Amino acid sequence: MKRFMLINTVIFFLILGVKSGLIRKISNYDTIEYFTKVEGKEILINKNNKWNEIKITGINMNPGKPGAFPGDSFISNEEYLRWFSYIKDMNVNCIRIQNIMPEEFYEALEQFNNEKEEPLYILQGIYFNEVYLKDGYNPQTKDMKKKFKDYIEAVVNIVHGESYNRVNLNLFESYKTNVSKYVIGYTVGIEWQAHDLIYSEIMNDKSPYEGEYFYTSENASSFESFLAEAGDYVAQYEAKNYGEQRLITFVGSSSLHIKKSTSLSNGSTIILEQDEKDNIKSFIDVENIKTTEELKTGIFVSYNIYPSVSTLLMYEGDSGLFFSDINNYHTIPVVISEYGIPSSRLATDFISDTSKGYINETEQAQALVDTYNAIKKSGCAGSIIAEWGDSWFRSAWNTKDRIILDKSAYWSDTQTYSQSFGLMAFEPGNEESVSYPDNSNNEWKEEDILSSKPEVSLSMKSDEKYLYFMVNMKDGFNPLSEDIYIDLDVTPNSGATKSTQYDLQFDGQADFIIHVSDVESSKVLVHEYYNTHNFLEQEKQLQIRPDIINHTSDMDEFSEIMIYTRPKTYVEALGGFVEKQSTETGRLIHGNGNPTISEFNSISDFYIGEDYVEVRIPWALLNFMDPSTKQIHDDYYDTFDITPISIKGIYAGVTVKENNDTINRIDSKLYKWNQWTKPTYHERLKKSYYLLKEELSKASN
Known part of the structure; x- marks a missing residue:
């Protein structure tokens, strides 16, 4: 009886295994299709x-x-x-x-x-x-x-x-x-x-x-x-x-x-x-x-x-x-x-x-x-x-x-x-992005204003792709004679209180300057102490000889933002190496970034309107490792590596200059955004x- 029960149990589990796919019946075919x-x-x-x-x-x-x-x-x-x-x-x-x-x-x-x-x-x-x-x-x-x-x-x-x-x-x-x-x-x-x-x-x-x-x-x-x-x-x-x-x-x-x-x-x-x-x-x-x-x-x-x-x-x-x-x-x-x-x-x-x-x-x-x-x-x-x-x-x-x-x-x-x-x-936002640099600033509302004066205001937004800025100027903006400088304090570890190069004074520490002048020469500049590219260029040498570091956390120097675009590569056809190359990735591209417009330029960074300037900056350009959790690059010269540190937000201020003279200044104010675990997007x-x-x-x- 026990033997009969055991055999039936084994048969039951074999059938169950075949039906469930755990065990396959092996077959052989006479013809191949x-x-x-x-x-x-x-x-x-x-x-x-x-x-x-x-x-x-x-x-x-x-x-x-x-x-x-x-x-x-x-x-x-x-x-x-x-x-x-x-x-x-x-x-x-x-x-x-x-x-x-x-x-x-x-x-x-x-x-x-x-x-x-x-x-x-x-x-x-x-x-x-x-x-x-x-x-x-x-x-x-x-x-x-x-x-x-x-x-x-x-x-x-x-x-x-x-x-x-x-x-x-x-x-x-x-x-x-x-x-x-x-x-x-x-x-x-x-x-x-x-x-x-x-x-x-x-x-x-x-x-x-x-x-x-x-x-x-x-x-x-x-x-x-x-x-x-x-x-x-x-x-x-x-x-x-x-x-x-x-x-x-x-x-x-x-x-x-x-x-x-x-x-x-x-x-x-x-x-x-x-x-x-x-x-x-x-x-x-x-x-x-x-x-x-x-x-x-x-x-x-x-x-x-x-x-x-x-x-x-x-x-x-x-x-x-x-x-x-x-x-x-x-x-x-x-x-x-x-x-x-x-x-x-x-x-x-x-x-x-x-x-x-x-x-x-x-x-x-x-x-x-x-x-x-x-x-x-x-x-x-x-x-x-x-x-x-x-x-x-x-x-x-x-x-x-x-x-x-x-x-x-x-x-x-x-x-x-x-x-x-x-x-x-896949674009951020359930149906459209929160903002586009384009010929309309209707998406900007009063609640987006970070700080303002009667003559000028700074508004900010953000999403899963960009940090957005809108500088509104009551009397309009003339790129031939006027310059806008948006200073950003991203990291608590460093930053300059002035820029002799651009004749700017900040009420806090600045790690980045977004300089909007005209459609050809606008760019983002980085405080030299927080310059990722230049750190990577000398990383190995500094690890061996930290005594030769000539950077200070409050140094008065801002640099172009560069990044490698081609590594040093051996090309067999040439029988030698092609040297690594870099490009200035902080250079801003002017254009209409609205995909519903015929003049749409997908890589547009900013747009100059009649009385406003819209700018969108990629998170990574500002040394973010993960904006969803507000993590940025830590102090390179302390860690000798690129490691994350958390922040609570970004301080942003604006200076407007005309013919090299400062005509308006909005002091820095903290911009905060909510962290996210599930990004919004649309196709x-x-x-x-x-x-x-x-x-x-x-x-x-």
């Missing part, structure tokens, strides 16, 4: 039992939004459906996702595609956890391979609507929606960094791989064999468990194609040469990964290429030549899986004119269209824009040490270029969305 395949340099798709070429026209999407990091899963079904509609209207046919998305994404995709003759397809990423690489793990060890294969199983199960998933981090997601009919392929792995590849090559022996679906050439590196083995496991697992195959792609290294060239001005082409004498390869060459006849679908190579100045240096800025050379090198289809241009106040290496510094939304739009056409002309099998929405959570190499990374999703940092690659902007489609929509419509006709 597939609806995409590679033929030569083309990708084909089967519709109504006919194979036709498909040019992948895609966009990258992640599950992050204001107030949420990608792993937070806060995006609703309604939001996904709205975004899918916008994307489909652009004539985009594919969404690329780099990792497992929240369950709501797959549910919304099925709901959106239901009964559509031309659905939105997805290119599903199988992510390799970069934390392991940062922690120094060798990805080719038995344990790391097992973790990666477990993740492969999870991804394949999820797209087939199976909840069996022992490695997925979203433990409370059920993943019951089968979207496999929309999955055209899998991206296996990530874009691998050169230093990780070198480390892996050193730690592992070079050995060709031979599997059921994949093998490698004799020239393959150990890491290319590792990728072939991973791709082989994807094909094996899906065929065995679901009787299906899909396209598989790996992300190649664009550095493979940046080789020594002769002068381009005489019409010569780039020489794509591979140094096989070098056994320590720092790049991935997907040409070394081959497939057997058992893989009916085939493979293509993906490239993430952002046409920055450094990337295109040896091509004299000709991205078309770069894309053509990449495509001509390969015997398999090439898809540019990421390309993007930021619409950013600080565009760093994406602009050659460092004195200009920015790329506005109009310029972003035209650059994206030009890049799309260059890829199309090159003969590549497709291109995928990066990305759908601006990503507040992102950091960048030149700003990540200046902010609190764990708080980055709660405010929009216009100084971080990587946050603004999207075609859709706004950028000009790049509409221009690309127009261009993609031409291509589809």
Whole structure:
């Protein structure tokens, strides 16, 4: 009896496990189904039992939004459906996702595609956890391979609507929606960094791989064999468990194609040469990964290429030549899986004119269209824009040490270029921003006045992106003869009580001066003691020799605000280093910042009206690490680092000068704002969305 009860209990839990997805029934299939395949340099798709070429026209999407990091899963079904509609209207046919998305994404995709003759397809990423690489793990060890294969199983199960998933981090997601009919392929792995590849090559022996679906050439590196083995496991697992195959792609290294060239001005082409004498390869060459006849679908190579100045240096800025050379090198289809241009106040290496510094939304739009056409002309099998929405959570190499990374999703940092690659902007405010520098100051109310005199007043506001100022002058403002100086006391650790340079006297300590004169030469200046850039320039030296510090907390000196725009970079084509570059990021841009106006300039900092001046200053420009919790940079020369300190608010005063003589002064007064844990935001489609929509419509006709 006991034995009978035990057997029945085991059977019960086995059935429960299968139904709940904790245990999978393993099946074998006599025939393998597939609806995409590679033929030569083309990708084909089967519709109504006919194979036709498909040019992948895609966009990258992640599950992050204001107030949420990608792993937070806060995006609703309604939001996904709205975004899918916008994307489909652009004539985009594919969404690329780099990792497992929240369950709501797959549910919304099925709901959106239901009964559509031309659905939105997805290119599903199988992510390799970069934390392991940062922690120094060798990805080719038995344990790391097992973790990666477990993740492969999870991804394949999820797209087939199976909840069996022992490695997925979203433990409370059920993943019951089968979207496999929309999955055209899998991206296996990530874009691998050169230093990780070198480390892996050193730690592992070079050995060709031979599997059921994949093998490698004799020239393959150990890491290319590792990728072939991973791709082989994807094909094996899906065929065995679901009787299906899909396209598989790996992300190649664009550095493979940046080789020594002769002068381009005489019409010569780039020489794509591979140094096989070098056994320590720092790049991935997907040409070394081959497939057997058992893989009916085939493979293509993906490239993430952002046409920055450094990337295109040896091509004299000709991205078309770069894309053509990449495509001509390969015997398999090439898809540019990421390309993007930021619409950013600080565009760093994406602009050659460092004195200009920015790329506005109009310029972003035209650059994206030009890049799309260059890829199309090159003969590549497709291109995928990066990305759908601006990503507040992102950091960048030149700003990540200046902010609190764990708080980055709660405010929009216009100084971080990587946050603004999207075609859709997330702007502060539930329906519109609290203020725009434009030809109207109607949004400013009496309660916004911080301090005033009969002749002049200072009003202030703030939101998740900017600190706003409005100086109203009873008799009007003449930028040809008058100057406005707004002095700000941000940190209690330092500040000047005067500026001999600008002949200014302050009633408190000033850390920043916003100088508005005319449309060309207005700028923000920083007290030299609180100058982040100059501190970073000498940080290491001062840590060793603190006795040579010549800064004092009350020194009478204000400086231009500079920031690095390009690190010191080794350029293989030139056989040497390109020196690091900086730009004056404190220079203010005049223009109309209202997106409803035809003259809209997305990176506008200030606007001069008839009797007022509106200014908006990015929080990070004033050394804020996180405005949502009122944390700023602490004393550099005390900590010898960039660390946070909390403040209660900002003191602001105004001086108005005419022909260098002071005619009005408003003493400093404290401006305070409420901290926030949930940012407000609204969506706004950028000009790049509409221009690309127009261009993609031409291509589809």
